[in-house]
Amino acid sequence: MSRDIRRVGLYAVLVALVAFYLAPLEIGLVTSLKTDALASAPFLPPGPSGFTLDEWATAFDALKDGLVNSVLLAVPATVLSALLGSMAAYGLTTLDWRGQVGVFALFLAGIFIPYQAVLIPLSKFWSVYMPLDEILWPLWQLPVLASYHGDLLALIISHAAYGVPICTLLFRTYYRDISTEMVEAARLDGATAYTIYRRIILPLSVPMFAVTLIYQFTQVWNDLLFALVIMGPGEGAPVTVGLTNLGSSLTDVGFAVKMAGAFMAALPTIIVYVIFGDQFAKGVAT
Amino acid sequence: MAELVLDGVTKYFDDDGDRIVAVDDASIDIEDGEFLVLVGPSGCGKSTTLRMIAGLETISEGEIRLDGTVINDRAPADRNIAMVFQSYALYPHMTVRQNMSFGLEESTSMGDSEIGQRVEDAADTMDIPELLDRKPSELSGGQQQRVALGRAIVRDPEVFLMDEPLSNLDAKLRSSMRTELQRIQEELGVTTVYVTHDQTEAMTMGDRIAILNDGRLQQVATPLEAYHEPANEFVAGFIGDPSMNFFDATVADGALATDQFDYPLSEATLSDLGGATDVTLGVRPEDIEIVPEASSDHDFAATVDVVEPLGNENNVYLQFDADDTDETFTAVVDATTPLSAGESVTARIPEETVHVFDADSGEALHNRDAEANGVLLGQ
Numbered sequence: 001m002s003r004d005i006r007r008v009g010l011y012a013v014l015v016a017l018v019a020f021y022l023a024p025l026e027i028g029l030v031t032s033l034k035t036d037a038l039a040s041a042p043f044l045p046p047g048p049s050g051f052t053l054d055e056w057a058t059a060f061d062a063l064k065d066g067l068v069n070s071v072l073l074a075v076p077a078t079v080l081s082a083l084l085g086s087m088a089a090y091g092l093t094t095l096d097w098r099g100q101v102g103v104f105a106l107f108l109a110g111i112f113i114p115y116q117a118v119l120i121p122l123s124k125f126w127s128v129y130m131p132l133d134e135i136l137w138p139l140w141q142l143p144v145l146a147s148y149h150g151d152l153l154a155l156i157i158s159h160a161a162y163g164v165p166i167c168t169l170l171f172r173t174y175y176r177d178i179s180t181e182m183v184e185a186a187r188l189d190g191a192t193a194y195t196i197y198r199r200i201i202l203p204l205s206v207p208m209f210a211v212t213l214i215y216q217f218t219q220v221w222n223d224l225l226f227a228l229v230i231m232g233p234g235e236g237a238p239v240t241v242g243l244t245n246l247g248s249s250l251t252d253v254g255f256a257v258k259m260a261g262a263f264m265a266a267l268p269t270i271i272v273y274v275i276f277g278d279q280f281a282k283g284v285a286t
Numbered sequence: 287m288a289e290l291v292l293d294g295v296t297k298y299f300d301d302d303g304d305r306i307v308a309v310d311d312a313s314i315d316i317e318d319g320e321f322l323v324l325v326g327p328s329g330c331g332k333s334t335t336l337r338m339i340a341g342l343e344t345i346s347e348g349e350i351r352l353d354g355t356v357i358n359d360r361a362p363a364d365r366n367i368a369m370v371f372q373s374y375a376l377y378p379h380m381t382v383r384q385n386m387s388f389g390l391e392e393s394t395s396m397g398d399s400e401i402g403q404r405v406e407d408a409a410d411t412m413d414i415p416e417l418l419d420r421k422p423s424e425l426s427g428g429q430q431q432r433v434a435l436g437r438a439i440v441r442d443p444e445v446f447l448m449d450e451p452l453s454n455l456d457a458k459l460r461s462s463m464r465t466e467l468q469r470i471q472e473e474l475g476v477t478t479v480y481v482t483h484d485q486t487e488a489m490t491m492g493d494r495i496a497i498l499n500d501g502r503l504q505q506v507a508t509p510l511e512a513y514h515e516p517a518n519e520f521v522a523g524f525i526g527d528p529s530m531n532f533f534d535a536t537v538a539d540g541a542l543a544t545d546q547f548d549y550p551l552s553e554a555t556l557s558d559l560g561g562a563t564d565v566t567l568g569v570r571p572e573d574i575e576i577v578p579e580a581s582s583d584h585d586f587a588a589t590v591d592v593v594e595p596l597g598n599e600n601n602v603y604l605q606f607d608a609d610d611t612d613e614t615f616t617a618v619v620d621a622t623t624p625l626s627a628g629e630s631v632t633a634r635i636p637e638e639t640v641h642v643f644d645a646d647s648g649e650a651l652h653n654r655d656a657e658a659n660g661v662l663l664g665q
Contacts, residue, residue: 179373179375181371181372181373181375182373182375182376182377184340184342184362184369184371184375185369185371185375185377185437186377186388186392187342187361187362187363188340188341188342188362188363188367188368188369188389189363189388189389189392189393189437189441190363190389190392190393190394191363191388191392195392199388200377200379203379204378204379
């Protein structure tokens with residue numbers, strides 16, 4: 001009997017948590033579908049006459065270039081920092097060499113450098129010392145490519161570099177648990193440091209790749225600061241920059257279109273989480 | 287096939303400026319096809335020695351030679367050595383087949399079909415062909431052990447190194463794998479160095495055993511030599527189960543005076559002692575006899591403290607009546623002799639079975655008269 005009561009209590013708490021986390025999403029979704037966002041209470045669905053997809057269409061028109069840019073930015077930046085982080089962690093954990101503690105300390109310090117601290121030097125670096133859009137000018141003559149891709153490349157490199165330390169730390173904790181005897185067995189089997197990484201360590205890292213991919217993708221996708229400072233609101237601006245400008249006018253707040261845009265911008269991170277969710281759970285559990 | 291020689295091999299680690307000697311000047315000649323067991327308590331340096339042979343640990347001093355060639359500076363992969371680890375160290379994401387092929391793929395230029403053939407052959411030797419397409423996580427401990435051995439033999443190495451390969455198995459499986467391992471080693475005739483802390487494994491498996499303590503080689507001998515003619519007190523106490531009984535004694539008037547009893551010695555034994563005064567008397571539990579009544583000066587009154595029945599025999603813990611401490615000594619007595627705790631008995635320590643060690647150095651001064659016991663040494 002008391003077990004049943006406890007069960008009911010447990011489910012009540014779970015339902016409350018679900019409601020708590022889903023409420024903002026629900027409010028955003030129904031608001032984006034209303035012709036007049038202020039006509040009814042925020043959480044109520046639109047009435048039969050007040051339903052519209054116009055705001056979604058408007059938001060998509062405004063953001064579609066930004067979405068493409070964000071994918072071009074986030075996917076390579078994420079993959080790069082995860083891969084480089086994994087390699088660095090392998091070198092710092094599984095292999096043995098002089099001075100690795102000092103190098104690892106530098107990586108650790110890298111985690112704690114705030115974005116704001118490097119903002120100005122970083123934008124100076126990309127605009128004055130390393131203006132990729134000018135340096136790589138022959139590339140922009142090719143079809144599909146354009147000079148704003150140079151800015152995107154700068155952003156990719158910045159994010160990848162910023163992501164490597166935390167990815168290294170995550171992979172390092174994971175690699176410390178990998179059996180040293182197994183790595184030694186591979187050495188005796190004739191594998192080199194590189195083949196041990198490629199054939200043993202890399203395949204065993206899949207759960208941790210899921211963790212770092214989700215984490216880094218969300219970081220890079222949601223970033224506004226680097227995008228604004230390095231890129232500005234140009235052709236190459238990612239979706240976050242586009243979102244800030246969406247639905248702003250002197251006459252109207254544009255709740256509905258803002259909500260539709262926010263939803264659209266958040267969707268990819270949710271998709272990534274769904275795809276890697278299982279592996280993510282495994283990676284977190286270890 | 288190869289002869290493996292350890293010549294003055296020394297390993298020290300640097301611990302904040304302090305030099306910690308893990309292995310001190312170990313020299314062993316291991317003959318082609320020999321099964322040598324390195325045995326000793328935890329931390330005695332046996333695993334370090336094995337890892338130096340494998341090339342996983344650098345050699346601080348001395349040489350390791352394989353068939354006359356110094357291999358100190360060769361990479362582990364170039365030593366033509368295969369190793370079986372305590373944890374088996376299988377690659378968890380690969381099937382058994384891939385686990386066994388890995389070494390051949392990485393270290394040889396063999397084609398796929400030849401590798402496949404050799405893997406099948408090794409799997410047959412280990413009796414695991416039906417496991418080839420499974421992953422290690424789907425195997426029992428015993429099966430993983432077989433795969434680990436299969437991965438070693440598929441390489442067809444000059445030397446097998448085994449680091450406590452049976453210690454993760456349950457007792458029953460361990461004893462059957464012991465026999466199996468010996469069979470395979472004999473069949474393949476590969477020189478093998480086997481590390482264990484278990485003296486039963488050492489006694490039953492080794493052609494010869496090398497006993498290590500504190501990084502020092504104590505004795506390299508056949509199992510029977512180590513048992514009957516231990517080089518020192520450590521070996522005497524380490525080999526044999528239950529352990530040898532030791533009594534501190536002083537030599538006086540042709541007898542050994544201990545706290546518990548006086549033990550008269552014959553002229554022959556006395557002459558072995560060479561004038562030493564402080565000694566340790568050692569006698570194996572299985573050599574102590576329980577007799578109906580005292581009939582010689584090697585018989586002593588004792589009281590039974592605890593009886594451990596093993597079925598065919600009993601381990602009996604006894605206390606000398608003349609002893610006022612709680613110390614006990616052990617005797618192994620045939621199960622047909624009924625004994626119970628508190629019973630007064632007479633324990634006989636036959637002189638032809640006693641060992642005498644120097645109290646300071648631990649060196650054996652006198653070992654039991656093996657021939658009198660009908661044991662042929664050296665085979």
